[in-house]
Amino acid sequence: MEPNPRMKWLPWVSTPVVLVLVLVVWQLAVSVFGVSEFTLPTPAQVAGALGGLLTDATTWGHIAITLAEVAVGFVVALATGVVVGVVLGRAEWLERALRPVLVAVQVVPKVAFIPLFVIWFGFGVTSKIIMAATLAFFPIMLNVMLGVRSVDRGHRDVMLGLGAKRWPTFRDLELPSTLPYVFAGMEVAVVFAVIGAIVGEYLGGSEGLGYLVVVSLNALDAPQLFAVIFLLAVLGCLLYLVVNGAKRFVIPWHESVLGADTP
Amino acid sequence: MTRGSHAEAVDDVGTDGAAEEVAENAELELRGVDKIYRARSGATTQALQDISLSVRAGEFISLVGRSGCGKTTLLRILAGLVSPSSGQVLTGGRDLWQGGRRDLAASARFGLVFQDANLFPWFSVEDNIALPLKLRGVDKRTRRARAAELCDLVGLSGFEKSLPRELSGGMRQRAAIARALSYDPSILLMDEPFGALDALTRDRMNLELQKISVVTGATVVFVTHSITEAVFLADRVVLLSPRPGRIRSVTGVEFPRPRSLDVESEPAFQDVVRRLRHELDEEGG
Ligand SMILES: Nc1ncnc2c1ncn2[C@@H]1O[C@H](COP(=O)(O)OP(=O)(O)OP(=O)(O)O)[C@@H](O)[C@H]1O
Numbered sequence: 224m225e226p227n228p229r230m231k232w233l234p235w236v237s238t239p240v241v242l243v244l245v246l247v248v249w250q251l252a253v254s255v256f257g258v259s260e261f262t263l264p265t266p267a268q269v270a271g272a273l274g275g276l277l278t279d280a281t282t283w284g285h286i287a288i289t290l291a292e293v294a295v296g297f298v299v300a301l302a303t304g305v306v307v308g309v310v311l312g313r314a315e316w317l318e319r320a321l322r323p324v325l326v327a328v329q330v331v332p333k334v335a336f337i338p339l340f341v342i343w344f345g346f347g348v349t350s351k352i353i354m355a356a357t358l359a360f361f362p363i364m365l366n367v368m369l370g371v372r373s374v375d376r377g378h379r380d381v382m383l384g385l386g387a388k389r390w391p392t393f394r395d396l397e398l399p400s401t402l403p404y405v406f407a408g409m410e411v412a413v414v415f416a417v418i419g420a421i422v423g424e425y426l427g428g429s430e431g432l433g434y435l436v437v438v439s440l441n442a443l444d445a446p447q448l449f450a451v452i453f454l455l456a457v458l459g460c461l462l463y464l465v466v467n468g469a470k471r472f473v474i475p476w477h478e479s480v481l482g483a484d485t486p
Numbered sequence: 487m488t489r490g491s492h493a494e495a496v497d498d499v500g501t502d503g504a505a506e507e508v509a510e511n512a513e514l515e516l517r518g519v520d521k522i523y524r525a526r527s528g529a530t531t532q533a534l535q536d537i538s539l540s541v542r543a544g545e546f547i548s549l550v551g552r553s554g555c556g557k558t559t560l561l562r563i564l565a566g567l568v569s570p571s572s573g574q575v576l577t578g579g580r581d582l583w584q585g586g587r588r589d590l591a592a593s594a595r596f597g598l599v600f601q602d603a604n605l606f607p608w609f610s611v612e613d614n615i616a617l618p619l620k621l622r623g624v625d626k627r628t629r630r631a632r633a634a635e636l637c638d639l640v641g642l643s644g645f646e647k648s649l650p651r652e653l654s655g656g657m658r659q660r661a662a663i664a665r666a667l668s669y670d671p672s673i674l675l676m677d678e679p680f681g682a683l684d685a686l687t688r689d690r691m692n693l694e695l696q697k698i699s700v701v702t703g704a705t706v707v708f709v710t711h712s713i714t715e716a717v718f719l720a721d722r723v724v725l726l727s728p729r730p731g732r733i734r735s736v737t738g739v740e741f742p743r744p745r746s747l748d749v750e751s752e753p754a755f756q757d758v759v760r761r762l763r764h765e766l767d768e769e770g771g
């Protein structure tokens with residue numbers, strides 16, 4: 224319970240230190256060891272490219288598109304994942320019947336389906352949303368299924384002993400004990416959704432940060448490529464922080480929140 | 487399965503002719519109850535064998551016996567949390583299992599304290615204690631007031647807003663007791679509720695429980711490993727023998743209730759304790 228007070232500030236110091244170290248090594252690699260600026264631009268060049276991108280309105284358009292794809296795909300995955308997870312978690316026979324299919328679908332690299340999605344849904348945002356949703360669906364569904372089954376026996380006995388009806392049992396027991404699993408799934412899923420959208424954009428289309436990566440690559444513009452990748456990293460981090468923040472807000476009682484005072 | 491197969495067990499102790507009279511207006515009654523657990527592997531455990539017991543309204547029964555002899559199972563059967571493999575469970579003269587389904591109306595009268603505290607980690611102590619009231623549709627204000635009252639009773643004042651994980655094991659157990667008391671149940675089924683408490687707190691809780699049972703007239707079935715505690719609290723002490731769990735003896739404790747802690751030093755009291763301890767020892771094995 225009690226977080227070690229000496230550890231609390233540690234990441235706030237260590238993170239900048241690591242960042243500075245990376246920048247120094249990076250700069251040294253270019254200026255001292257003579258790595259070609261074509262393959263590795265200097266930090267200053269990347270910063271310049273980043274500045275250029277951020278002052279360009281079309282970049283913000285690309286960011287908005289990617290963000291929208293990820294968000295919609297994630298929400299679709301959340302809704303379907305929770306519903307399917309609850310159904311499969313409750314109906315054990317159904318899960319057993321579908322298990323081979325589920326495992327098969329899960330182990331297939333879903334990125335391989337993107338060309339199919341492009342054929343079916345075109346080069347627009349729809350195919351990217353579907354890709355993001357497909358990738359994000361499984362971690363949520365699997366976690367919810369596990370969560371529904373992991374309601375504590377003793378807690379069930381309490382509700383049973385009180386003669387609780389279906390709805391109160393759901394509201395006061397099943398929902399709160401499943402929520403940590405939902406959030407665990409969401410934390411993985413949001414990262415997957417970003418991957419799905421980006422890879423979708425790599426393979427087809429004319430908008431989004433993934434598309435910008437492809438454009439930079441085709442122009443052999445290494446600084447801009449680095450800058451876009453940096454933007455993607457920031458986007459991923461922000462989305463993760465949103466989910467994590469929501470978790471801290473919704474289930475402040477859970478160990479993953481209480482125990483995680485040191486990020 | 488009928489009653490009477492324990493005539494010899496019941497005879498050698500002080501229940502006298504009271505047994506017949508009790509059967510008439512029994513609050514809780516088990517008739518020839520067996521419980522066989524079937525493990526997934528197909529192996530079976532006979533946890534209880536031919537248990538017949540009737541508990542009068544307002545009576546305090548202590549249940550003692552070695553670990554694994556079926557005390558928890560017996561309590562869960564009384565509460566209707568598990569069904570007996572054979573035999574009958576009656577509450578207030580009505581069968582608890584109406585056509586294979588548990589009688590929900592009857593269960594509303596039970597207050598259960600489990601061997602584990604089983605508090606919900608997402609609720610504060612206060613919300614845990616008031617959960618039964620919430621399920622009964624009591625408004626928030628009343629719930630809070632009642633929770634504060636009960637926190638005071640079990641010595642948890644000041645911890646109303648704490649989460650269960652911030653409490654010690656004994657404090658959690660006390661919160662669980664408060665939860666069971668929150669709606670004034672007429673039947674209390676308690677499974678080693680004071681197991682995690684220190685001797686002083688335990689004495690205090692024993693007195694508190696005795697007071698509650700005397701004042702509210704609640705019927706109590708109380709599982710404990712402490713023979714002294716069992717004798718101090720009970721009208722009758724039921725001793726289970728293990729594998730399979732059977733009623734080995736029923737011992738009446740004649741001291742009028744409520745009792746003060748002083749009875750524990752009386753020779754007659756110590757006599758009962760010694761006899762029970764001896765019996766428990768004999769099971770040995
Ligand atoms: N759910 C279960 N499935 C299978 N066997 C069980 C189950 N619950 C209890 N048993 C078995 O039934 C027997 C009695 O168990 P029970 O929990 O009633 O004992 P107990 O008297 O409460 O023990 P303790 O004092 O240690 O709490 C044990 O042998 C145990 O292995």
Ligand SMILES: [Mg+2]
Nearest residue numbers: 557558601677
């Ligand atoms: Mg037990």
